Amino acid sequence: MDSVAQRLSAVGAGAALELRGVTRLFGALAALTDVTMTVRPGERRAVLGSNGAGKTTLFNCITGDFAPSSGTIRFFGEDVTHFPPYERIRRGLRRTYQISALFPGLTVQDNVYLACRGVSRGRFSFLRPGQNDALMHAADNLVQAVHLSAVKDQRVAELAHGQQRQLEIALALAGAPRFVLFDEPAAGLSPTERAELIEILTSLPAHIGYIIIEHDMDVALRVVESVTMMHNGRVFKEGVPEEIQSDPEVQELYLGGGHE
């Protein structure tokens, strides 16, 4: 009971994300049961667990895609449990999706521009952005940061899988993110692309914390400082990567047992 995360959250009350007893039922099925978790600002954490452990449901509850059946979620001290997703996003929460959720009919540049526009004023503006539009520049910089400048005027439907995954990350980094949820960002990436992903994650500014769901231990454990193991919708274990890796129960459940 004295994991790094818990010790740190006991010191400072200013948690980035604080879940208390979050439960989510789908009919009779409990996808999440009594999940309590505290993540401090700037903390980087992995959520591990086999398929069906409730990892993505956890993300959906945090962003408001689904409301939790019970429990509370606080984001930087504010109770956001009943906020619609866009209110949470405007407060600095971001997420990526396991299966790319992009705008295939629009260009790469427009995808990123929308992400920048979504977290600033003028979402309903009838005026086209001009030559010196600050958000256009912000979008350009983001496109460059994820190595997509060469295809920025291409429609997203025409991009390769790896490029779509990179765009997925760019959309989550628009504006001034304070906390990001990455849902299997390495899924389907080549080894080269994985290296690029690790570089992007480790070069994020220190104040941006994140939770990453990742099946690839090589990626996950290299970019986080703490780990939460989930099993059957419950938090099973928390600790630093070394503790989790060497924990016999975890090995039994996940590392040794393989994926179901």
Next chain:
Amino acid sequence: MSLAQDARVAARPATMAQRAARTWPEINNPAAWVVAVILLIMPLIANGFFLIEIFASTLILGTMALSLMFLAGYGGMVSLMQLTIAGFSAYMVAVFGISGNANISLGWPWWLAVPMALALATAFGTLGGALAVRTEGIYTIMITLAIGAAFYYFTNQNWAIFNGHTGINTVATPHFWGVNWRADIPFYYVVLAVAALCYFAVEYLSRAPFGLALQGVRDNPRRMAALGFNVNAHRIAAYAFASFVAALAGVLQVWNYRQISPGSVSVGACIDVLIIAVVGGITRPIGPFIGALIFVLLRTFALDFLVRLGLDGNRFRLLIGLGFLAIVFWSSDGVIGLWQRWRQSQRRPAANQPGRGRGHG
């Protein structure tokens, strides 16, 4: 970085096409200039019948269908109530303005009655939209169709405001600066100006944050919410804009026929607007106008054509229906889709030659 290298090669042709699209609409397209000039000098080449019955009617119907194209093409929302909104606007012009039914019309001058009609019709469409955005796909179609059908039966049965099935006749049209604006040539230019304004507004909006966000909502509403957009508010705002466009067309419609009756807002007429938009193509704002031209030409001349073949002239809808079937069968984005594919097939042999070497990079 092999990934970026490959992408750069593939990107080149698309980049140039997109760059051109980013500047003002079709400014480098000679065909667009030719069409613009022909439309402007139309009164010199066409007689009064063609000017009003063909071209003004096309532009009015095209503007109504444009409001549907904006919702369906950019927002992914198929609304069957666009004609109802136009009809409501037309009724309001007749009710607030001057008409032969003095017991109903309030007798306001046109410059008061028209803004009132536009405001009320936009509010009506926005409310209908606020109901419709709670649903998706076929349910949106059903709700908007229900609103259209309800309005049709209401106008039929309400005598206090809508004057029942006889409707409101001899609606006054504007006269000012010594011009009768319903005379053929001035009216043609009024219609052309309004249609052009709506066309360019839609074209311009498609690249403005509001329009881009609407296309984002069409492609992936859930992700739009996860980017900070209030998806329902955006959809309702799109209905408001589209309703205003439809309301403008409604004002022109009542000035054109000088009367409005339930027959003009029937369910069949609502579906005609959908057919016009789909036949023309809902991916670009020019589509609805092409669809409207085809519709009006068929409506006007198919009768003579059928009679000449020894068939019942009233079967012109059969031709429209067959044309509709043929177009949705061969091209999901209407006539402009067919045209674009033909253009691409013309261009491809030329483009392939120099591009062959690069393909292997």
